[in-house]
Amino acid sequence: MSESVATSPIRRRRGRGARERILAAAVELFTRQGINATGIEQLASTAQVSKRTLYVHFPTKDGLVDAYLAHVEEQLASAEPAADSPGLSARERLLNIFNERSPGARDPLRGCAFLNAAVEVPDPDHPVHRRAAQYKRRFAERLTDLAREAGARNPETLGEQLALVYDGAASRSTALNTPTGRYARDIAEQLLAAAINGEPAR
Structure with missing residues (x-):
């Protein structure tokens, strides 16, 4: 599924800057084991920087989490050319969002990075939670726009329904470590x- 976390760590190269290595470590560790389970010392060790250097680039862990989510959002956007292809109908583009990406055979399914972040940082006023909520609202708006273009009679309702189906599938995949995108589609x-x-749902 296009919005699910299928993020690969940023590839490290010799001589790459400290900030980029820190962000690469965050992508790798936050995706694999979660935000709260990842400490600053582990991040610094994985990035091969001192804690002092890490704090120079990211004075707070919250700031690093925010940068991580921004990176995931950019990566998801760049990985969806088929969903936004002008050669496809609005219906096809809408359904393509529900296509499931397959992680490596041994990789656990981590679902949606934004849902995971909202659960790990439950305070709705926290900047990390606000970023996650903002992304989910934009995601539903995108579905609504495609539903309107496809000719749905009530695109706002359909957009919210489809967002709920998508997020439910992402959460279930995480809990069961089993792909559920086919059913969501x-x-x-x-x-x-x-x-x-006007066809009744089966």
Whole structure:
């Protein structure tokens, strides 16, 4: 599924700057083991920098988490050319969002980085939680725009329904470590047909 975390660590190269190595370590560790389980010492060790250097580039862990989420968002956007291809219909572009990406055979499924961050940082006023919520709102708005373009009678409702299906599938995949995107796409197709053609969802 296009918005699920399928983030690969930034590839490190000899001579690469400290900030980039720190961000690479954050992507690797936050994705694999979570935000709260990852400490500053482990981040510094993985990035091969001192804690002092880490704090020069990211004075707080919250700032590093924010940079991590920004990186994930950029990576997801750059990995979705098919979903946004002008050669596809709005319906096809909408359903393509539900295509599931396969991580490595041994990689645990980590679901959505933004949902995970919102759970790990539950305070709705916290900057990390606010960034996660903002991304999820934009995601639903994107679905709404595509639903409107596809001819849905109530695109706002359909957009929220599809966002709920997507996020539910991402969370279930994380809990069970089993891909659920195929089922989510099936539900999305049924909801889309009902919204456009008036066909009852099966």
